[in-house]
Structures are given as structure tokens and as C-alpha cells.
Amino acid sequence: MYKKMLMTPGPTPIPEKVNQRMAEGMIGHRSGDFSELMRRIKPKIKDVFGTKDDVAILSSSGTSSLEAAMVNLAAKDENVVVIVSGAFGARFEAIAKTYPYNVHTYEVEWGEAADPADFKDFLNSLDDVKVVVSQACETSTAVLHPVTELGEIVKDYDEEALFIVDGVSSVGGMKFNMAESKIDCLISGSQKALMLPPGLAFVAMNQNARQKMKDNDLPRFYLDLNQYFDSLDKDTTPFTPAVSLIQGLEAVLDSVAEEGLENVYDRHAKMRDMLRAGLRALDLELLVEDEYASPTVTAFKSTSDELSHIKDELKNNFGITIAGGQKHLKGQILRIGHMGYMFPSDIIVVLGALEGILSKYRQNDYYGKAIKEAQEVFFNDL
């Protein structure tokens, strides 16, 4: 028997309290109980998204919020720039290309972050761009883009252009301040740093974006965000919401407030730093440089054979599930998620397992070495 550990970059483990809350009993979604639940959630979720504006809650997965942001904020025939640095940027591009837009793709080497100066040149080479979209953390490569610098560039280019940021694998695991970073729309999903099962999507939007959305006549119904924000004013939802997940969401928001948001973010940064120090001690090459390393997921490279051995051994002998690479990074990297209901002790455990696996596989002595590096990061900081 193994204690199972889900260390993928989403879905992530669910705290027991959250599971209990979700099993507390179904309530009618048009009842006073549900309105009160929404009323309690509304202010708390704003803090997590770093905004004073409302955050719409959709009952669907993260991809739907990418599409919703797009189809509500970009109008027909507009010029849209999509930053693509991995599988989720590519998905955003595919969504954009589904609709009647002029899509301009800004390609970034997978594993690298968008270079602000270069992006600025790219943007300035285009006329009349109305919408720019980027990941904050590109989940497939574990890169954190310099969102605040990008936001600055977008608004320098045109104060009216809208900046949409995909925070699916970052909201809840790092600090956002939408106004400071000049983000008009920040989206996310429930199953990553927010410690819930998949099934909820979130869209935070400033008033500027909401204003533009009202005049957008692209056909959409379930993803028409006007309806969600209008309903939110009345503490309800336009369509039957995923009640149990929203019950769980309140437990998550309470738990996050109890720990303190800054402490939550520090915990994530510390897990990243511990893990990176440990992986280096195991002679594993990190995909992303320190400056752009996400606090929520870490990717490392090795030979395809070694990666496959590591992944299987972790799963079969230690009950630890981690993720492989996606698309052309398949077989080239492994990814360890460290967001949501995860702790420095989990990093110690996975590093301990890796020490043993690699000591045997490479016939080298790694015992204690990765853990020692991680401990130093942990204790030096206290």
C-alpha cells in the first residue's frame, strides 16, 4: 500500500475539509441558501484574483474560460495577438482561429518566457491590435511570463487594447494585481492552485473590458459573460451552477484566508525553490531559468529513457503521480506540480524518492543530497 500523491500540474489534491463541504448536502440553486453562499464568496474570490471587480464563475473547465474571454472581448474582424510558448498558448491560438478574427501569433521557444523588448517590436509591427492574450504560467513548460512588463507594453501600444491573461495554473499560487499589471481580464480554473476538482472556470474582468463586451455581437449563449456578471449582481448564476463545487470553493477561500494569502504565495515560492535546488543536486537539467520559473510547476529534462523510468518508478513504487511533456516536449521533460494543497514536506518526499531511483538507475550515490539542498532552502529562509 502506498500513500498516493498526485503531483501533476492539475488536477491537484483536494483538502479533506473541502471534500466534506462538497458532500454536505445538495441545495437548490435558486434558493436563499445558494444566494447567501454566493454573497459570501464574492468578496473573497476578488482577493485571490487581485481585483476590486467581480469574478464570474462558470460551471465548466478552464478551456471554456479561455474561449469565453476571447469571444466576449474580441469582436468580429479584430486583430488579436496570441503569445504561444507551449500547449496552452497553442490552445488559445486554436480558439482564436475558430472565430472570425485576424490572429497574429507571437511564437516563443517552448521553455522560454516572452522577451519584452522583442514582443514590443512584434506588437509595434502590427496595426490596430485590439486584444493581446498570454498565459501567466504556461503549464506545459512551467514558464512564468513577465506579465506586468507585457501589460505595460500592451497599454503603451494602445491604451484601449485589452490584455487577457490565462491564470489557470497560477491564480491562487502567486500574487496578482490586475490593475498594477494592467490586466483587463484574468481567467482561471478550479483544479489547480484553487484545490478543487475540475469543473469551475473563473473570469475576472475590469469595467473597461465589461463595457466593450456589451457591444460584442458574436453569437454565444452559455459563454455569454454578460449574463454571468448580470446574475452575479443578484447573487446568482444564469444557468444551473455546479453547486457542490461552489460549496467547496467557499471552504477553499476560507482556508486560504486563514493561512493568509501572502503565506500561501510564500509557500508556493518556497516549494519551487526547494524543488529546483534538489533537482539540480540530482544532476537534472531544469527546463526554465530561475528568473522565469513558476511557483506552481517545475519541469526538468533528461533522456527519454531516464524520464520514462523515473515516471514509472515514482508511480509504481512510491504512489507518486507526476506529468510528462506535452506535444513536442513529450519524452523530453517531466513536470512536477506543487500547487494548492501541497507542502514543503511533499517536496522532501518526492526528492527522497528521486534520490533512490536515480542512485540505482545511474549507479551513483545521491542519497541525502537533494533533500539536503531543499532543507537548506527551507531552513535558511525561516
Place this chain on the structure above:
Amino acid sequence: MYKKMLMTPGPTPIPEKVNQRMAEGMIGHRSGDFSELMRRIKPKIKDVFGTKDDVAILSSSGTSSLEAAMVNLAAKDENVVVIVSGAFGARFEAIAKTYPYNVHTYEVEWGEAADPADFKDFLNSLDDVKVVVSQACETSTAVLHPVTELGEIVKDYDEEALFIVDGVSSVGGMKFNMAESKIDCLISGSQKALMLPPGLAFVAMNQNARQKMKDNDLPRFYLDLNQYFDSLDKDTTPFTPAVSLIQGLEAVLDSVAEEGLENVYDRHAKMRDMLRAGLRALDLELLVEDEYASPTVTAFKSTSDELSHIKDELKNNFGITIAGGQKHLKGQILRIGHMGYMFPSDIIVVLGALEGILSKYRQNDYYGKAIKEAQEVFFNDL
């Protein structure tokens, strides 16, 4: 303290086993464990939808499956007929009018079922209709439309026209046979007779419909059902699925198979008959005639004051939540849901409460009278 009873026509109570299964622990949605879960679910869910074809599972609420059916099966500029006999027909009409279709609304008095002969005349008065949509049970009025007769009429009109049926409040509570009823596409949601929290939507589709869908070039991404069926062939989903709800779905399907589908349907029909007999004994007028009464929800009329008193008393003094009317039926009817994890004993309890409430309110003696009628239905049938 009251034992809370949720007797709305959705969401409905969740069986303890299903809650436990949903809290069993998160699994990666790209893991072998999840593929195996999907592989086990696939054949079982077909039985509930009465089809040999695949049933797509979307992570979103029922409305999204209405929209998905529409936007995948009706192409640009096509003639679409929507049968509207209540709030959900009206929603289907609103969805249809969002897209570039020629929408023809067949209006039915709320509380009545579509009349086959009249509908046939209506359909024959139109040229080149490609898609017809109807509710099976219109949740807002508790009417069951004569779906098989409607299907016959659609195919008599044009063998190639597609018949889409909204089974949100009926699938799982009554028998469907898609081929026999000539239904090309049957949709549903998780939160009604399927005993799950809201958050999953289902689309069953025959090969004819799937073929047409492939050529439809209306823009859609999250609701592109081609992607769902293609992924289903590989035991997976195109986007991150609501894992915990799908874990729960397996528990539901196992429980339904254990009871036996025919027994499940008989239980629903019996609850309807018991409740209707009891309500009549309370001198409450039923909104729907026997012939078109749904096995999953029952509506009754009274004065606005009496209805409001009944609803409040049930909630405040008995912990029983039932639903009011929607749109122009607000204040004119109440609706009692009896689908999913509900039993004849629940009908006895709600009737007992109603006897007391009305005995006092009307200063009349109803004690035992409604229950007796319900018992007779129950025991006569054994």
C-alpha cells in the same frame, strides 16, 4: 432540527455512496486510472439513454448541452423548429435565435403537451426544415410531450430532418429508446434523475447526426462535439473533465444497474401516481392531465396566497424544499420534484405535511386523506 428534504425538480439529493465516491481522491485526468473509469462508464450510460451509440460527457450544465446540440447539428441559415411549452423551451428558442438560423417557434399552452396532429400541420406548413427540437419533460410545467409521436411526424416530414430532444429532467427517470422514438440527439444534465450535483451535461447522438455535425462550420470550440466523440473513442475527454463528478457518475450508473432500469422507471411512475392521487385528495388542481404527466415532477395550482403559504410552511416547519412556477407561471403553481434518489416514502412524508398545512390553513380536515390515496396506489400495485 429538521431532516432536510430537497424536492425540487433539480438539483436533487445525492446518495451517500455517490458522495463518498466523489470524495475518494482526485486522479489525474490524463492517467490510466481515468481512462479505465471512462471505459467502464461508456457502455453503462448508453443503457440509460436508450442507445447503442456513444454518449458524450461535457463538464458544464444542462443548458450547454442544449446549445451544443443546436450549434453542432443546425448549420448556418437552416430552418429550425423549436417547440416551446415552458421556460426551457423558451431557453432553447433563445439559444436558437442567438445563432444564424431561421427559427420557427411552435407555441404550446404552458401546462399542455404538443398536440401531434396540430404540430404536423404546423411542420407541413414550413419548407425545408432541417432540425426540430423539443423537451421530453418540460421541467417548468411538468408536462411530458408525446416524443415518439413527434419523432414519427418529423421523419414523415423529411427522413433527413434531425430530431433533438431535451431529456434534462427525464433521462434516468423514464425509459428512452432513441431509435424507436426516432430521436437523433438526446441531451441531459447530471443534477436531476441522475442523482449527481450539477456540472455534467450529456449528449447522445446517432451516426446520422454525427455525420452531419462533421460538416457544420459554425464557430465553436468548447462545445464542439466532434472533439468529445473523437476523444471518447480513446476513453478520454478533449478538455479537463469534472473528474469528481465523473467518479460519482460511475457510482450512480452502478446503483441504477443494481436496482434494474425497469425498476427505477417503475419507481418514478409510482411516485408520480401516488403524488397525484394525494394532491387530488387535498383538493389541489393538477396543472397537467394524466396522459401527459411526467414521472419526475408534478405541478399543482392554487391561489397565489395559498401557494406561498404552502411553500414557506414546508420549508420552515418541515425542512422540505419544493419549487415555484417560472416566468408567467410564477405565483400560479408549485412544483414537487420526485426524481433520482427519491422514494415512495418521501411522497408519503410530503403529503403528510401538506395535509397538516392545508387542514390548518383552510380550517378543513385533511388528516390521513392524501396519504390514504397514495397508499392505495402503492399497495394496489404490489
